[in-house]
Amino acid sequence: MTDAFIDIPGVRNFRDAGGIGALRRGVLYRSGSFHTLTEEGAQKLKDLGLRTVIDLRSPFELEVWPDQRHGLDHETLSLPTLPANREDVDRPWPESQADLYAFMPETAGPSLAALIRHLTDPAALPALVHCAVGKDRTGLTIAVLQSLLGASDADITADFLLSNLGLGLDQGPVPYVDETGSERLSRPVSAEHIASSLGWIRTHHGTVPAYLHAHGVTEAELDAVRANLSV
Known part of the structure; x- marks a missing residue:
């Protein structure tokens, strides 16, 4: 595995989002949820100096x-990427993983705007972003932040695809039980997935900063985040 991965017992797919x-x-980490975090894992998180955890999951999760x-003693923020109720969405709910990546940018704006505002405070760092397994919702969120910090699409995609290694999906889908108790398949991510999300943002807003502006983020806030997260 790449040296981006960090072994945190009880947490899946934990890695540093920086370096591109x-x-x-x-300063910015990504992972799956902490619901099986062990005491040993917690000590390792403490050693990293983690100050903020941004949880992208639904209230039900x-x-x-x-x-x-x-x-x-880190601060935890609940900033769901997806609407809590499907009835709140005026278009069909995604039926496939490909549909999800075209759908998420439409609903993730408020979550991303709140995240950006929180990261304007240097005291919030180091921060971590997670969803259930750190693959889809986290993948989009981290891609937006990496793009904001000047990463190329190629480097964003390469980092995004590491989730297949981190979750054992490099050999194909893996069964799991979801939050409702139903058995489902966790499927690998592909380059086309994150390209779909970034493509939606650029088609509808032109650039990632313009997308964030459309959700109320100011240029001063973007500058502050760049300053706090950049080398």
Whole structure:
């Protein structure tokens, strides 16, 4: 595996999101949820100096699989990427993984705007972004931040695809039980997936900064995040 991965017992797919573009290492991490975090894992998180955890999961997921803390004192923010109720969406809910990546940018704007505003504070760092397994919702969120810090699409995609290694999906789909107790398949991500999300943003807004502006983020806030996260 790449040296981006960090072994945190009880947490899947944990890695440093930095090292590409101007995003420096040691300030922004990504992973799956902390609901099976062990005491040993918590100590390793403490050693990283983690100050903020941004949880992109739904309220129902948080209820079923609450993050474990084991005495950690980081701040936790709940910023769901997807609407809690399908009825709140005026278009069909995604039926496939490909549909999801075209859909997420439409609903993720408020979550991303709140995240950006929080990262304007240097005291919020190091920060970590996670969803259930750190693949789809986290993948989009990290891609937006990496793009904001000047990473190329090629480097963003290469980092995005590491989730297949981190989750054992490099050999194909893996069965799992979701938050409702239903058995489903976790499927590998592809370059086309993140290209679809970034393509939607650029088609509808032109650039990633313009997309964030459309959700109320100011240029001063973007500058502050760049300053806080850059090398």
